[in-house]
Amino acid sequence: MKTYNSRLEKISLAVFPYLWVIFFLAIPLVILLKISFSEPIIGKPPYSDMLTWMDDHVLLIKVTLINFFSIFQDDLYVFTYMNSIQIALISTIFSxxxxxxxxxxxxxxDPKWRMTLLMLIMLPFWSSFLIRIYAWVLLLSPTGIINSFLMHLGLIGSALPLGSNSVAVIIGIVYCYLPFMILPLYASLQKIDPLLLEAAYDLGCHPFKAFCKVTLPLSYKGILSGSMLIFIPAVGEFVIPELLGGPETLTIGRILWGEFFHNRDWPISAAIAVALMILTIVPLMIIQRLQRGDHEAS
Amino acid sequence: MKRHKSLQLAIAAGFVFAFLYIPIIVLVIFSFNRSAVMGKWEGFSFKWYTALFENKLLLDAAFTSIQIAAMTATLAVILGLCSALVLVRYPKIKGAMLFKGLLATPLVLPDMITGLALLLFFVGTEQLLGWPQGRGVFTIIIAHTTLAMAYVVIIIKSRLEELDPLLEEAALDLGAKPITVFLKITLPIIMPSLLAAWLLAFTLSLDDVVLASFLAGPNSTTLPMYIFSKIRLGLTPEINALATIVILFVSVCIAIMGVSLYTSGRNAPKPR
Incomplete structure (x- = not known):
């Protein structure tokens, strides 16, 4: 059987994408790590150098840990991380x-309706992330639809702060990420053998109990994937908390943005980003390990 | 799954469907509201739509975004196609693990991190090599392409894996050169997937706020950046009209993408 074995083809195909991801992903992430270890200074670029050549052939390597200490010791950062995780967790549960x-x-x-229903679920999802968040801003804002309508009817005197708190953020996250939960759940639910449920009913099991003891455990893979697909991006979200959150809704995304764009403190932004990376990579690796363990067991 | 018809289930599902659709429907309806006050309906009007076309800042941002998105999509499909071909045909190539991991990274990392890292990279290269001179359309395209590649590779790779290898083998056996086989056999068959991937990359780029904000320069405001800053400043009815247009545009792109993927899947010769 002729197989692809041309070295020239292999190299010429692989070289550009490979170089691309090395230059535009791997190296930037390393640089991110490096800058999290430097100090902010006034200047361009606004961070201190890690390596400096001194006079008599001495290379001075300066690793500043202050950024990480700030993050772990400053109550504000700790609170922000906890808050982000809490919001992401609640959003995942509601989803x-x-x-x-x-x-x-x-x-x-009925199988003939399934494709259509799935498409209907996905359709709002395809109409731009930003716009869908805007739809909720429109509904909940002080000059938005709900408030204007209520004021017009004379039911309230001044606007209700509906659209600038953690609840609005959670609604926003659930609204935008719901299809990420529905699809994996659907995929794992429709794999369940109907005979298993029938057997449970035949043995006299009440439908609800059958659901808890048969369907629910068998769908845990879908539950897990869906939850990961929502929790992990939600922790690092910026746009939703910024547009739907109030001044006290602190999330890592907003803090990072603020530190970078408003305080111009690049090293601490980098450190926040590195801590966020660790926060998101760790659950991911745990899940991967669990899933691999599953495959080996079955 | 056993068909257990339950009214409560249907009602619950119905509520969720309503939850998903009502905000968008309300948005679209109010974009035609003559009144500038959101709560009062004062009649049907296109005036906010015509106001959009007189807004020069907006039109510039839209044009920039479309340019960026088109370049991103094309670049992402080219690079993604090469990556997919390598991963499918030479799965044991050296560094495959690292390559796959890096490709998938933008899917897993919050885009803030990707944006920040790339910005720091470009600042560093500007210092060391003098390039790029400040940020702009070019750096945004690079960031968007890196993000889009992750999705594009998934789409093209799964299509390539379904491809019947016998088709290409038959051509090779008949004496065709590998490049001819690619152009005349492989490419036409995977073309719908390439189109779908292009459209996906296009809409991803068109929708991105975070990466663009990190990597934009003084003259390269993108449409999402414009929309985002306008929303922060306050609600205006023009945004409703703009939002409706974006919804329509993106939905049409994705619909085309969905149809191409669906028909390419149906017409694919099944492996024997």
């Missing part, structure tokens, strides 16, 4: 609560 019935409904309905 699960809202998404499971939909996924179950689609998985159990």
């Amino acid at each position: 699960l609560i809202l998404g499971y019935p939909v996924a179950y409904f689609i998985a159990t309905c």
